[in-house]
Amino acid sequence: MSPHDTANLMIVSHDYDSDKRYHPRLPDEAEPIKAARNVEQEQTIEYWRNQAKATVEKHMDTSKSNFVFPAMLPKDSETHGGEDVAVYASGPWSHLFTGSYEQNVLPHMMAYASCIGRGMKACD
Structure with a gap:
């Protein structure tokens, strides 16, 4: 790499x-x-x-x-079907993003890997 x-x-x-x-x-x-x-x-x-x-x-x-x-x-706004989404990643902490996830989980995983926001962080 x-x-x-x-x-x-x-x-x-x-x-x-x-x-x-x-x-x-x-x-x-x-x-x-x-x-x-x-x-x-x-x-x-x-x-x-x-x-x-x-x-x-x-x-x-x-x-x-x-x-x-x-x-x-x-509609006056976009909608989502509610299905799981496929996720592909490369780089540090990419091992967290393998497979298919509920869409609402992704921002939390990105915040954890990036050490930003509230909650648990990879750098803690």
């Missing part, structure tokens, strides 16, 4: 599940849901939840710079 690798703890986690849903392009008769919703077949991406608008228009102008895809569940 280089001196740089022994002085820095790098942590990578995948904290959020995808809020996008992708659909294949099918004819209206093969995809009755889109036909019933009156959505153009070219619009194959939609947001499950986000700060997007709720209304679906027959002809959406996707070329506009301020275009926002419709959301199935419009």
Whole structure:
């Protein structure tokens, strides 16, 4: 390991599940849901939840710079599915971050390894 690798703890986690849903392009008769919703077949991406608008228009102008895809569940903040997250780390105290953890544990583990905040610290 280089001196740089022994002085820095790098942590990578995948904290959020995808809020996008992708659909294949099918004819209206093969995809009755889109036909019933009156959505153009070219619009194959939609947001499950986000700060997007709720209304679906027959002809959406996707070329506009301020275009926002419709959301199935419009929210004013992001949500998390509650699943465990995979964590990968390298550097000092990286042995603490191996495997899958509840997301709420990570800040406490990072504070412990960094010797910051309240509570137990690695440097105590």
